[in-house]
Amino acid sequence: MKAAYEDIVNVNHIASFVSRENLADILALAQRENIAPASQDVKRTLLLAIDVQNDFMEGIGSLAVAGSKGDVRRLTKWMYRHIESLTGVICSLDCHSMMQIFHPVWWLDKEGKHPEPFTIIRYHDVANGTWTVANGETERSLDYLRNLEFEGKKQLCIWPYHCLEGTFGAKLESEFTKMLYFHAAVRNTKPKLVYKGQNPYTEMYGIIKAEYDKEHYVNHAVLNAIRAYDAIFIAGEASSHCVLASVEQILEYYAADRSITSRITLLEDCMSPIAGFENSTRQRFEELRDTYGVQIRKSMEIIL
Template identity: 70%
Template sequence: MNTTYQQIIDVNHIASYKSVEHIPDILALGRSENINPASQDQERNLLLAIDVQNDFMESIGSLAVPGSKDDVQRLTKWMYHNIASLTQIICSLDCHSLMQVFHPVWWIDREGNHPSPFTIITYEDVVQGIWTAANGEHDRSMDYLHNLEIENKKNLCIWPYHCLEGTVGAKLESQFTKMLYFHAAARSTAPRLIYKGQNPYSEMYGIIKAEYDPEHYINFEVLNAVSQYDSIYIAGQASSHCVLASVNQILEYFADNREITSRITILEDCMSPITGFEESTKQQFEALRKQYGIHICKSTDINL
């Protein structure tokens, strides 16, 4: 390519609010490349980028993931080196309102205090009156907590306010955004942005469905896309939560189709776990590899 990586990405501004994307300049650089349109690809490759957003970036995010800054550098380098063969990019974005079941404002204790971030709230806690839904949504909240237990889901964790609609924390990380749109211009395609986590009554770690949802929403747009590509590469944040949940949900849906699940590759050096989940995350991905035939590789070992 005529454009260098450094012309697109300023590594000193990864995970920095000082960076400005200058998207028109990035699009001009992309259009200057003599690369065939993605629509002409004989072998179709998909990147599924999970929640590469400011609020998950170390040093600036309200729910920062240690290692995320270097992850973005490695991911954007991989995208750059594989521009000519990378057909499509789908990005998931966490997108929340203030009043959601996993935010502190939803709950109060007997003294009227909201829970601190990372507090775990169980069904029994609410039965005993330790916590009460502050907004009068008692029955719906109890139903949610009860079904988390019945379905053996994660306990409800109160997260710091993050990825609130309209805030800079909800935006895609700026340097990743630049590579995303360089790819779009160079390959004459457009990224697909998938918003998740907008149901106030549930957590939605995975891109496909919520932890518990009585309406049973399933994101068939993503599932259909996965089925249409020859290879699917997955990266993003955090590997222990939203990436792992997304991979689990995709694999569960295609559990009877090894031909599809074996197309999936986890870019293990382009994602990081939340502190304390390092070993369990590694073990769970390894179990998925054995069960479904997915691949777990470093980005530097994958050339499309």
């Protein structure tokens, strides 16, 4: 390519407050290239980028993931190296309001104080009055907690306010955004942005469905898109939560079709876990590899 990686991405500005996307500059760079449009790809390759957002970036995010800055650097370099063979990109974005069941404002203790971030709230904590629901949605909150425990899902964790819609934290990280749109312009394609987590009564770690919701929503558009690709690469933040949940949900849906699950590769050096979940995340990914045939590779090992 005529454009160097450094013409597109400033690695010193990854996960910083000074970076901004000048898409006019990106488009000018892209116009110098002469690469076939993605629609002509014989082998179709997809990048599924999970929650590459400012609030998960170390140094600037309210729910920062250690290692995320290096993940973005390696991921954007991987995208650059494979511009000519990367057909499409799907990006998930956490998108929340302040008043959601996993944010402090939803709950009050016996003294009328909101819980601290990372507090775990269980069904019996609410049933016995340790925690009450600030907005009066007690019945529905109890239903959620009951079903989390019944289905053996993650416990309800109170997270710091993060990815509030319309805020800086909810935006895609800027240097990643530059590479995302450089790819789109060069390949004459359009990235697909998938917003998740807007239901106030549940947590939605994965891109496909919530932990539990009464409506049993499933994102069939993403599942059908995945079926259309010959190779699917997954990266993003955090590997222990939103990446892992997304992978599990996709594999659960396609469990009977190993021809699809074996197309999936986890870019292990383009994702990082929340501190304390390193070993359990690694173990779970290895289980998924053994069960479904997914691959776990470093980005530099991939040749498309």
